[in-house]
Amino acid sequence: MKIGKRYTQARKRIFTAIEKMDKPVSAQEIYDYIKQNYEEVDLASIYRNLELMNKSDAVNVILFGEGKKRYELKNKKGHHHHLFCEGCGDIKDIKMKEENLINNVKDSQGFVIKKHNLEFFGLCPNCQ
Amino acid sequence: MKIGKRYTQARKRIFTAIEKMDKPVSAQEIYDYIKQNYEEVDLASIYRNLELMNKSDAVNVILFGEGKKRYELKNKKGHHHHLFCEGCGDIKDIKMKEENLINNVKDSQGFVIKKHNLEFFGLCPNCQ
DNA sequence: TGACATATTGCGAATTATTCGCAATAATGT
DNA sequence: ACATTATTGCGAATAATTCGCAATATGTCA
Ligand SMILES: [Mn+2]
Ligand SMILES: [Mn+2]
Ligand SMILES: [Zn+2]
Ligand SMILES: [Zn+2]
Numbered sequence: 001m002k003i004g005k006r007y008t009q010a011r012k013r014i015f016t017a018i019e020k021m022d023k024p025v026s027a028q029e030i031y032d033y034i035k036q037n038y039e040e041v042d043l044a045s046i047y048r049n050l051e052l053m054n055k056s057d058a059v060n061v062i063l064f065g066e067g068k069k070r071y072e073l074k075n076k077k078g079h080h081h082h083l084f085c086e087g088c089g090d091i092k093d094i095k096m097k098e099e100n101l102i103n104n105v106k107d108s109q110g111f112v113i114k115k116h117n118l119e120f121f122g123l124c125p126n127c128q
Numbered sequence: 129m130k131i132g133k134r135y136t137q138a139r140k141r142i143f144t145a146i147e148k149m150d151k152p153v154s155a156q157e158i159y160d161y162i163k164q165n166y167e168e169v170d171l172a173s174i175y176r177n178l179e180l181m182n183k184s185d186a187v188n189v190i191l192f193g194e195g196k197k198r199y200e201l202k203n204k205k206g207h208h209h210h211l212f213c214e215g216c217g218d219i220k221d222i223k224m225k226e227e228n229l230i231n232n233v234k235d236s237q238g239f240v241i242k243k244h245n246l247e248f249f250g251l252c253p254n255c256q
Numbered sequence: 257t258g259a260c261a262t263a264t265t266g267c268g269a270a271t272t273a274t275t276c277g278c279a280a281t282a283a284t285g286t
Numbered sequence: 287a288c289a290t291t292a293t294t295g296c297g298a299a300t301a302a303t304t305c306g307c308a309a310t311a312t313g314t315c316a
Contacts, residue, residue, distance in 0.1 A: 006283050006292060027273080042295045047274060049293095063191040067303070068273055083239045092239065110253040111211050111220065125238040134263060134312050155302080170266045175303060177264095195274070196302060 002056045003049060010041045014049050015073075023091050024062040024070035024082065064091075087127025130184050131177060138169045142177050143186075143201075151219050152190040152198035152210065192219075215255025 003011050017033045018025055025033075027046045034041050050071050053059040062070040064084040083092040131139050145161045146153060153161075155174050162169050178199050181187045190198040192212045211220040 004292070008283070008293065010294065043273095044275075044296080045294055051275095061193055063193055065189050065191055065197065067197075069193065083241075085239070111213070111250045112256055113211075113250040122239045122241040128240055132263075136264065136312070138265065171302095172267080172304075173265055179304095 003052050003058060010045050011049060013037075013039055013041050014046055014053075018059065018071060018073055024060075024072045026068050026070055028068075030071075064089075083122065083124070085122065085124035085127055087123050090124045090126075092124070131180050131186060137167075138173050139177055141165075141167055141169050142174055142181075146187065146199060146201055152188075152200045154196050154198050156196075158199075192217075211250065211252070213250065213252035213255055215251050218252045218254075220252070 003015075013034050014030055017030045021029065021033055027043060027050060030046050030050075031041065031043050050059065050069075053071070054061055058074060059071045060074055062072055062082060064070065064082075066089075077093065078095070080093050080095045083094055085091075131143075141162050142158055145158045149157065149161055155171060155178060158174050158178075159169065159171050178187065178197075182189055182199070186202060187199040188202055190200055190210060192198065192210075194217075205221065206223070208221050208223045211222055213219075
């Protein structure tokens with residue numbers, strides 16, 4: 001939850017928005033959500049804070065190839081991945097044991113693994 | 129290799145470029161590569177063809193969160209994943225057994241898995 | 257081989273996501 | 287309350303990707 005140095009209104013609103021929406025959300029979705037609550041935070045500020053939250057490890061960046069980034073709070077639910085429905089864009093959390101996977105990569109290529117993202121693409125029940 | 133209905137100059141050039149560069153490349157990189165060969169294909173046409181190649185399963189879209197998409201030919205090398213160096217942007221192919229992973233996801237959530245992308249982030253030898 | 261039908265290209269403009277510069281403002285320590 | 291300065295709002299700037307449309311190239315068939 002360490003974002004910047006000051007606990008501002010914008011940060012409270014952004015954090016609360018992501019928490020309440022409870023799924024990987026885009027900057028624009030955060031903006032819209034806040035507005036629904038008759039409050040407002042400039043889009044540029046939302047981007048700046050998401051950047052900070054990412055650097056301070058408060059959020060994960062999730063990519064589905066939509067041409068934009070999505071963000072999700074890191075705490076609460078542990079490490080997990082997602083199912084993205086190519087039909088409707090619905091997103092589902094999935095958990096799985098993956099120690100083997102990770103170990104297979106450690107040290108290979110001489111890389112130091114900082115993190116990894118695993119995304120699955122398919123069709124949800126409604127879209128099949 | 130089935131892209132569109134006609135085997136055009138643009139398609140030959142784009143395909144060859146991706147093949148020769150032999151790594152996940154962006155639309156702009158394809159454009160630049162073709163230009164080096166004293167030939168040219170409009171960027172819009174490159175985007176249109178990458179879209180087609182993706183739909184016809186000739187290329188994979190690979191995302192590293194750089195704010196743009198990368199494409200890689202599907203044939204030749206089998207299914208594999210990548211290591212992306214956050215320091216220099218270097219990309220390495222990696223292979224691994226993952227039958228377990230996939231099986232864990234099949235049927236869960238009632239989703240039909242179409243494909244998945246697994247990306248690792250870290251630092252390559254030069255950047256550590 | 258040459259003309260036709262139309263898939264595809266080039267080009268410029270439009271979109272969308274994200275970033276920047278900077279002056280105004282709000283958060284924190286004294 | 288005051289000063290310091292991190293942060294915001296705003297408008298403009300970028301960067302990636304998409305569109306509309308007239309010009310062109312490709313595959314087909316007479
Ligand atoms: Mn999630
Ligand atoms: Mn590869
Ligand atoms: Zn769906
Ligand atoms: Zn590197």
